[in-house]
Amino acid sequence: MTTQQPPLSQEILAQCNQQAMEPWGSRKLRQSRQGSISTLRSSLSRDQQQQQHPRYPLLLPRGFLPIESSSRSPNISNPNSPFIRRDLVALTKRFSFGGWLQGSRASFSGLPLHQPVQLENTYKTEPEKGCLFKASKVQKLVQAMLDSYLDGASYNAASGSHLSQILSDMVKSKVKEISPPRYKLVCQVVVGQNRNQGLRVASRCLWDSQHDDFAVAMFQNHSLFTLVIVHGVYCE
């Protein structure tokens, strides 16, 4: 039983005729060009890799300390640099100097940098029972402070700003002593001269009204008036 091959299609015949009509050199160039594209790409990528990652160990001049023990500087590792001396010390692993901490960041002088403290999550979204910010207690405390500190005081333009800063720091430190744990405090103090001017102070907060609260205390005499607002905000 003989098998007959199917006849060539018209397209294939046209291609063969076209190739037969072309000069021999151009056909070979076309074929070689098609083959050279893939090799050109691979050679370029390889060269780039060689430039970025030279196969040389980390070289450091004497007396230099590595800034970060986990990084390799490509500038230093280039052997063709004119600044590298022949008596370089080759390093293949980290140094450990006196005063260094393994695995920690260090400044250029070799001293360890202060790491930011990371606190663990306590998963507490509400304060403990009985540990709420007590506005009435804070208000009595601040009012007593104002009455004792400002009794007989008079307004002075030069010392007004200093007085307001001292008052705010004092109020904050006193309230901090009696405030429950996990509460942030914001103390605002307004000190003004009493000259029968119109004044209005308003405050609004976007917070958790069940756990956060505020206290207000005011003092005034013939010369000055003082307003203190203390906000206690629970920190989750």
Added chain:
Amino acid sequence: MDEFQLSEETVETTIGSSAYQQNRINQWTSSVVETSLNQLSKLGKPFKYIVTCIILQKNGAGLHTASSCFWDNTMDRSCTVRWENKTTYCIVCVFGLAV
């Protein structure tokens, strides 16, 4: 910066070039504070906000404000906007406390 610009625009639109009026000052302070807080909540950031507004008539009297906070320095911030026209001073303080 967003909070600062928001507060400034709020004061400008609320008071504008109006002269100080005793009967309107309550409305102004409430409006400034509520509008500021609404705009801040629309920012959608995870912060608790405290907004304080002081509106003062200009008559030569001195005024000093100071604040002291016990909070997380890395996360919490405050900004103060000072605005004035011919007859009125307005000071808006915004405190943002991270949740």
